[in-house]
Amino acid sequence: MFDEGQLYSPVTTGEDGTVEVHLADNHPGLHDPAYRxxxxxxxxxxxxxxAGTVPVIDYTEDEHRIWRLCQEQLAPKHEKYAHSEFLAAKHRLRLPTDHVPQLDQVSARLRPLTGWGYRAAPGLVPLREFYADLGARTFNSTQYLRHGSEPLYTPEPDIIHEVIGHGNQLAxxxxxxxxxxxxxxxxxxxxEDAMKFVADVFWFSMEFGVIKEHGEVKAYGAGILSSFGEMDEFGHMEHRGLDLADMGTLAYDITEYQPVLFCAESLDELDDVVxxxxxxxxxxxxxxxxxxAAHR
Known part of the structure; x- marks a missing residue:
C-alpha cells in the first residue's frame, strides 16, 4: 500500500529556524556532509x-553535470521504451539538456501547452494537499538533485523525477x-482509506503505468520514464490488465523495481477505465x- 512518508527524506525546522533534511541510513549521500x-x-x-513564489536555486556545476548525464542516458531509452504520447509531449516541452532548469522556467513552458505549473516543495507534501494542488493544475516538486556518486539512481523523488518524468508527462x-x-x-x-485508494491507482497509472502500442508494451508512467534501471526492467515484469480493485489494493515496495504493472490496451482504454x-x-x-478485492 502507498505510504506517503516513505517517499521523501523527512525535513525538520528547529526552534532557531534551522532547516535539516534527514537522510535514510541507506541513502548514498548520508555520509557526505556537503551534500547534506x-x-x-x-x-x-x-x-x-x-507565498506564491518559487525560489531560484543557484545550481552548481556538479548538479548541472548530473542533469546532463541523466538527460543523455535517458533520451535513447525514451525513444525505445516510451509511448508515443509521452514522446510527442517531451518534444513539445523541450526541456534543456545542458543545465538544470528553474521550476518557473518549466512552468513557463508548460502553461501554454496544458495550463500546468510547478510549486517548490522542501520534500514531502501531505497527501491531500498534494492532490488538491493537482486538481488546480499545480505540481509540487522538489528542487534538489540525487547524490553524485550514483547519478542514475535516486531513492526518493528529485527534480529529475519531478521534471523529466512528470513534466514531460504533463505536456x-x-x-x-x-x-x-x-x-x-x-x-x-x-x-483516508479512500484517499489512499486513489493514490494507489495513481501510482499504478501515472507513476508506473504501461500501455500497448503497435503490439509492444510501452511506458507512460513518470516513475518508469525517469528511471534508467526501471526502463530496462519493466518489460520483464508481470503485466496485468487494468483492474481498479487490484490497482487500489495491491501491496508494493517502492525501494524495488515494480514486479507487477497494469497495462492498458490503448490510450482510449486508459481514459475509459482510469x-x-x-x-x-x-x-x-x-x-x-x-x-x-478481498473476496477474490
Missing part, C-alpha cells in the same frame, strides 16, 4: 519562499487531464472495490 548541507539549504529555500493534454482528474477526485473523498474512475470516484466506490 546542500539538501538542507535547498529545502530551506522552499520553506522560506514568500501531454491527455496525461495532464488524467492527473488533474486524480487531484479533483481527492476533493470528493472524506476518508480516467472515468478519477472522474467519478467517491468513498462508497472505493469501499466496494476493496470488498471486491
Amino acid at each position: 548541507a546542500r539538501r538542507s539549504h535547498i529545502a530551506a529555500a522552499a520553506i522560506n519562499a514568500p 501531454s493534454a491527455r496525461f495532464a487531464r488524467l492527473t488533474e482528474a486524480a487531484g479533483r477526485a481527492s476533493l470528493r473523498l472524506e476518508t 480516467g472515468a474512475f478519477f472522474d467519478t470516484v467517491d468513498d462508497d466506490l472505493t469501499e466496494c472495490l476493496r470488498a471486491r
